[in-house]
Amino acid sequence: MPFSLHFSPTPLITAPSPLSKPSFLVPYYHTLHAPKSPLCSSMEHALTHQGKQEAFDLRPEDSQTLPLGLRRDAMPSHVAVIMDGNRRWARLRDLPVRSGYEAGVESLRKIVEICCKWGIKVLSVFAFSSDNWFRPKVEVEFLMSLFERGMQEDTGIFFRENIRISVIGDLTKLPKALQELMVNLEEATKNNTLFQLIVAVSYSGHYDVVQACQRLALKAKCGLIEPSDINVSLMEQELETNCTEFPHPDLLIRTSGEFRISNFMLWQLAYTELYFAQSLWPDFGEAEFLKALLAFQQRQRRYGV
Amino acid sequence: MFREDIIIGIFSGWRSFLRKCLFRVLRVGPIPSHIAVIMDGNRRYAKKKKIDDMTGYDAGALALLHLIIYCMELGVKYVTAYAFSIDNFRRHPEEVQKIMDLTMESIMLLTWMSKLRLVRVHFAGNLQLLSADIQDAAKRLMESTAGYKNFVLTICICYTCSDEILHAVEESCKEKWDDGIGIMGYDEANDYERLIKVVDIEKHMYMAIAPDPDILIRTGGEYRLSNFLVWQSSCCHLSSLGTVWPEFGVFYLVWVVLDFQQNYRYVAKKKLQL
Numbered sequence: 001m002p003f004s005l006h007f008s009p010t011p012l013i014t015a016p017s018p019l020s021k022p023s024f025l026v027p028y029y030h031t032l033h034a035p036k037s038p039l040c041s042s043m044e045h046a047l048t049h050q051g052k053q054e055a056f057d058l059r060p061e062d063s064q065t066l067p068l069g070l071r072r073d074a075m076p077s078h079v080a081v082i083m084d085g086n087r088r089w090a091r092l093r094d095l096p097v098r099s100g101y102e103a104g105v106e107s108l109r110k111i112v113e114i115c116c117k118w119g120i121k122v123l124s125v126f127a128f129s130s131d132n133w134f135r136p137k138v139e140v141e142f143l144m145s146l147f148e149r150g151m152q153e154d155t156g157i158f159f160r161e162n163i164r165i166s167v168i169g170d171l172t173k174l175p176k177a178l179q180e181l182m183v184n185l186e187e188a189t190k191n192n193t194l195f196q197l198i199v200a201v202s203y204s205g206h207y208d209v210v211q212a213c214q215r216l217a218l219k220a221k222c223g224l225i226e227p228s229d230i231n232v233s234l235m236e237q238e239l240e241t242n243c244t245e246f247p248h249p250d251l252l253i254r255t256s257g258e259f260r261i262s263n264f265m266l267w268q269l270a271y272t273e274l275y276f277a278q279s280l281w282p283d284f285g286e287a288e289f290l291k292a293l294l295a296f297q298q299r300q301r302r303y304g305v
Numbered sequence: 306m307f308r309e310d311i312i313i314g315i316f317s318g319w320r321s322f323l324r325k326c327l328f329r330v331l332r333v334g335p336i337p338s339h340i341a342v343i344m345d346g347n348r349r350y351a352k353k354k355k356i357d358d359m360t361g362y363d364a365g366a367l368a369l370l371h372l373i374i375y376c377m378e379l380g381v382k383y384v385t386a387y388a389f390s391i392d393n394f395r396r397h398p399e400e401v402q403k404i405m406d407l408t409m410e411s412i413m414l415l416t417w418m419s420k421l422r423l424v425r426v427h428f429a430g431n432l433q434l435l436s437a438d439i440q441d442a443a444k445r446l447m448e449s450t451a452g453y454k455n456f457v458l459t460i461c462i463c464y465t466c467s468d469e470i471l472h473a474v475e476e477s478c479k480e481k482w483d484d485g486i487g488i489m490g491y492d493e494a495n496d497y498e499r500l501i502k503v504v505d506i507e508k509h510m511y512m513a514i515a516p517d518p519d520i521l522i523r524t525g526g527e528y529r530l531s532n533f534l535v536w537q538s539s540c541c542h543l544s545s546l547g548t549v550w551p552e553f554g555v556f557y558l559v560w561v562v563l564d565f566q567q568n569y570r571y572v573a574k575k576k577l578q579l
Contacts, residue, residue: 204539205535205536205539206503206536206539209470209506209536210501210502210503210506213470213474213477213501213506214501216474216478217474217477217478217481217501220478220482221478221481221482227474227475227478227479228475230471230474230475230478231471232467232471235467235470235471235474258568259542259543259544259545259568260540260541260542260543261538261539261540261543262539262540263539263540266466266535266536266539267466267467267470267535269530269535270465270466270467270530270531270532270535271529271530271531271532272529272530273528273529274528274529274530274543274545275528276528299527299528301529303392303531304390304391304392304393304395304396304531304532305392305393305395305396
């Protein structure tokens with residue numbers, strides 16, 4: 001490949017990172033400091049009994065170091081990812097499908113860590129589409145339990161590393177316990193400022209636009225606005241991505257070689273640069289991410305001019 | 306710039322015969338019902354050929370004409386082309402005027418061609434942003450071809466998908482509450498059905514005339530949608546070609562259709578789910 005990580009002046013990962021290992025293998029320690037916001041009982045449990053994992057080390061000087069070739073001024077503020085290929089990854093290795101999903105979670109943890117270090121402010125991930133409800137029930141139930149487990153286990157990291165979690169999608173279809181966990185986690189991390197992870201669960205771009213349109217229609221019906229007043233700004237206030245300062249992804253990455261958007265963030269992707277990676281999501285690591293960012297930085301964005 | 310003999314020349318001759326044989330082979334597999342194109346690269350073509358940008362646009366219009374005829378021969382039913390975005394008004398006024406003049410010429414040519422081949426022509430976009438003469442000509446062409454069903458050509462002009470969605474929401478609101486129920490009449494339990502739904506929005510979209518595209522082609526080597534059919538292309542196959550638009554010919558079309566045929570299983574599965 002054109003850029004080798006060996007040429008970086010300092011190692012990109014400074015300490016053994018818990019995100020590079022399956023979470024159940026990492027030794028736990030008690031937490032050293034209180035979280036920023038009041039917690040529900042399940043999150044208190046997560047912090048005090050599961051304890052503190054060995055942190056990935058975000059010393060200020062790490063955030064200044066970018067791999068060779070990447071320009072800080074041209075880094076995307078918001079990257080969106082369609083994490084495709086987990087099941088294929090498992091099938092290729094004669095593993096059960098759930099192993100593919102678990103490997104996908106590990107891959108996501110690595111990418112979140114890299115985003116934090118390289119100064120990307122927002123990462124949106126398409127974790128579960130509205131269409132995915134059509135999948136076998138056993139698989140869907142496993143995914144729900146994986147989301148719950150992942151959020152509980154990583155709660156400590158979110159607080160410690162100043163990561164804000166936002167969840168978008170039709171949460172009413174999720175199990176009650178998972179809904180509650182997500183809502184509480186969102187609320188508790190809403191003041192975290194270093195990095196924002198937006199997880200799209202039970203989400204579709206059509207759903208997002210329709211629910212925004214319904215809210216606008218309701219406002220028009222109640223006389224708060226006229227139908228002719230409905231504009232881009234009003235629309236964007238009602239979309240689910242109103243939870244972030246950067247609602248429009250600069251770059252969308254889709255793994256596994258499929259060339260489609262699959263109903264992810266349609267309104268928001270109007271001017272987004274699309275990058276289609278051939279590798280499957282569990283294999284999408286730092287090298288592939290670097291390739292995507294380098295390709296993004298070569299693009300000329302004209303916005304119609 | 307266009308002459309009717311150019312069109313007649315594309316339809317006839319030994320090249321047409323060879324093309325039809327090639328398409329007959331392609332038709333052994335599934336053929337996309339709707340192809341959408343972002344015609345990018347006209348200015349780069351002009352730079353490459355050392356001609357002025359305006360001539361580049363003329364070459365682009367000719368390439369579109371070829372595509373329409375190829376698609377008709379192949380059995381594609383809908384073709385949608387991104388001719389002019391609302392964002393393009395920010396270009397140089399001379400360039401914008403050239404595209405408007407080209408649009409008028411194209412309307413004249415399509416008026417003649419639609420009678421020859423029974424093509425329904427539709428203009429999708431905020432046509433009120435066009436000058437009065439182009440608006441009138443476009444509306445007359447749409448009305449005169451409204452009855453043709455074999456082939457539908459949609460030209461997206463003064464179009465962005467954001468504007469399309471906002472227009473659809475506004476029209477849906479006006480339709481739903483034409484009976485004038487005010488704040489006091491609002492009852493959440495009963496009025497939920499009266500809130501707008503997906504079907505209401507889709508009914509009022511500029512692109513309501515055609516189904517969602519099966520393939521969206523972008524030339525010019527860029528990988529982005531530029532606010533074109535973002536709503537409609539949620540599950541369609543995207544194809545980005547390195548060639549600039551005026552150089553898009555029959556072999557690129559064949560390549561794109563073969564690529565579609567390889568991915569057809571997914572598209573068919575999605576259509577069944579819907």
